[in-house]
Amino acid sequence: MTEHATSGKVLEAVGLEKTYRSGQRDIPVLGDASLCVGRGSTLSISGESGSGKSTLLNLLSGIEEADKGEVRWNDCPLAGIPESLRPARRARFLGFVFQSYYLIPELDARDNVALPGRIAGLAPREARARAEDLLEEVGLRERLRSQPDQLSGGERQRAGIARALMNRPEVLLADEPTGNLDERTAGRVMELLMATVLKHGTALVLVTHHQGFASMVEDRFTLESGRLVPL
Amino acid sequence: MKLPWFIYLALRQLAPSGKRLGSIFFLLSVIGVGLGVAVLVIVQSVMGGFGQIHRERIVDTSGHLDVSEGGYPFPGGYALAEQIRAQPGVKGVTPYARGFVMARSERVPVFPGIYGLSYGERPVFAVDRYLVAGSLESLYDDTIFISEALSRQLGVWVGSEIELFSPVMIDKIQDDAVVLPRQFEVAGIYNIEWNQEFLPGIVCTLRTMQDLYGLEDRVHGVAVRLEDAVDEFAFAADLQEELGGDMRVQTWKETWADFLWVLDLEKTLMLFLNLFIVAVAVFAIAIAQLLTVVRKTREIGLLAVIGGSRSAVLGLYCFQGFFIGFLGALCGIATALLALSLRDPIIEGLSTLTGTHETLVRYYYFAQLPVEIDPFEITGIGLAAIGLATLASLIPAWRAARLRPAETLRVEQ
Numbered sequence: 332m333t334e335h336a337t338s339g340k341v342l343e344a345v346g347l348e349k350t351y352r353s354g355q356r357d358i359p360v361l362g363d364a365s366l367c368v369g370r371g372s373t374l375s376i377s378g379e380s381g382s383g384k385s386t387l388l389n390l391l392s393g394i395e396e397a398d399k400g401e402v403r404w405n406d407c408p409l410a411g412i413p414e415s416l417r418p419a420r421r422a423r424f425l426g427f428v429f430q431s432y433y434l435i436p437e438l439d440a441r442d443n444v445a446l447p448g449r450i451a452g453l454a455p456r457e458a459r460a461r462a463e464d465l466l467e468e469v470g471l472r473e474r475l476r477s478q479p480d481q482l483s484g485g486e487r488q489r490a491g492i493a494r495a496l497m498n499r500p501e502v503l504l505a506d507e508p509t510g511n512l513d514e515r516t517a518g519r520v521m522e523l524l525m526a527t528v529l530k531h532g533t534a535l536v537l538v539t540h541h542q543g544f545a546s547m548v549e550d551r552f553t554l555e556s557g558r559l560v561p562l
Numbered sequence: 563m564k565l566p567w568f569i570y571l572a573l574r575q576l577a578p579s580g581k582r583l584g585s586i587f588f589l590l591s592v593i594g595v596g597l598g599v600a601v602l603v604i605v606q607s608v609m610g611g612f613g614q615i616h617r618e619r620i621v622d623t624s625g626h627l628d629v630s631e632g633g634y635p636f637p638g639g640y641a642l643a644e645q646i647r648a649q650p651g652v653k654g655v656t657p658y659a660r661g662f663v664m665a666r667s668e669r670v671p672v673f674p675g676i677y678g679l680s681y682g683e684r685p686v687f688a689v690d691r692y693l694v695a696g697s698l699e700s701l702y703d704d705t706i707f708i709s710e711a712l713s714r715q716l717g718v719w720v721g722s723e724i725e726l727f728s729p730v731m732i733d734k735i736q737d738d739a740v741v742l743p744r745q746f747e748v749a750g751i752y753n754i755e756w757n758q759e760f761l762p763g764i765v766c767t768l769r770t771m772q773d774l775y776g777l778e779d780r781v782h783g784v785a786v787r788l789e790d791a792v793d794e795f796a797f798a799a800d801l802q803e804e805l806g807g808d809m810r811v812q813t814w815k816e817t818w819a820d821f822l823w824v825l826d827l828e829k830t831l832m833l834f835l836n837l838f839i840v841a842v843a844v845f846a847i848a849i850a851q852l853l854t855v856v857r858k859t860r861e862i863g864l865l866a867v868i869g870g871s872r873s874a875v876l877g878l879y880c881f882q883g884f885f886i887g888f889l890g891a892l893c894g895i896a897t898a899l900l901a902l903s904l905r906d907p908i909i910e911g912l913s914t915l916t917g918t919h920e921t922l923v924r925y926y927y928f929a930q931l932p933v934e935i936d937p938f939e940i941t942g943i944g945l946a947a948i949g950l951a952t953l954a955s956l957i958p959a960w961r962a963a964r965l966r967p968a969e970t971l972r973v974e975q
Contacts, residue, residue, distance in 0.1 A: 394966075394967045395966075418870060419871070421867075421868075422869025427867055433860060433861065442574070450868060455570075498869075
């Protein structure tokens, strides 16, 4: 476990355990995984396929329950937040960047980015204005009204990053954000991602296989036998 | 107005940017509901039209009230008529006598019903409305009106002479008396189209009928027509109390209760049968929405991850069903009203094309297809379609709301 001493804890996981069941067989994925993310810090998690990286992000975000252990958002235990209130809290606390972008095909780039804002309760006009600012920030000012299928892979991921920052979250979880991109585009997206989180003071938890990208963050971990090991 | 995000997304999924006509699932679902609603509205309006025509014909020929002694002849019919006529709210009063006769022309015997009526200034029976030949002024004690059907049976027309035998005359023949038939000139031909039962085959003056039946000055009843605003049941109750004795005051709805019940039953059955068409459309919506949920599994997972609650996801897909139902109902009602307004040219064109125009006009009177457009009924059909479409979306919506985001995202990755 590491702590970001300079700016306090924003996200913390203590002794997380998770086992999946496949037929008669138990498949342990995480065992005593602990993590502490400081405000505005950046860290990466690497590991082999199936090592539990995505599962860890799911537990940190509260969309999946750990068998054992505790997740805290700003020192508040996730288990203490009622199930009904959790989506709204998550919308403000966390941003997500996915490997497969997950843009909604019926919405244009601006409305895709604005959607988390509308879910969080922003007025449509305010959400759209903020979405336009974010899209300008990620270099998509000219593609505001483009549908996802009219955007390249790199552009889609940039829109995904803008969407993740829509509610000015305290933590951004990025799960293989460059996994579907070629090397050159991936490099540009990573530079953009790093620059953007630094500008917004957002903590970043980056899951990646790419050693070069992993080295761009402050702290590096690998998942081995269900535990997070500092590199 | 700030639209809830899930309503906004539901609408955008149904009508995505860049696609002016919306998604194909959406279009087909709306068309399905629209067709079902259109069929229901058209059938119910036509059935209502038939019912309305029947009701109008009953009131036109029988009046709103019938005052009688259970069908037996009674004296003082004229005085009773004047007594009723003096009451406020009475539009017309007609003493009458009715029965059956044997009519003969060129030795062809027919046994039609006969209606003898006192045709005053404000008659209950608007026979002149249905005359296709002759005029009301030519109805005297030695002339009669006959129905168009009877004129065909007897092979007579206006100006022809026919012979009538009443039951009283036939009784006399049985007593070996020499009885000659009464001869009448046909002064008019009437046609009530839909149902000849409301006015039997022969209409004559009350005096003629009293003479044929040996009634002297007695009548079988007094028909009463009321102003439209008068409550017929209340009027009948008051009149019954006033007349007392053996007199029986009955509204037309009571007299024709069985027939009206059959009319209502037919309409209800048609509604019930046609509801299956809407049910098919509703099942189509349920299937289309289920497919959509399967197709959009990862997007539903995404919504949960970025803060969408289960109830919002449930609302999203329920609203889509509601909206499909709403648009389908609107389109269906508009289509039905258009088709109903163009019904005559449509029937005319189809029957002319198939060479059945004459048959339709003669037997079904389709050239004048009646419709009754009831706004409450149409609203009810529309609301039922919207409700069913929303219900049809409930299962897919429930399924979507129960999806576990972690699993949906893991499948994709």
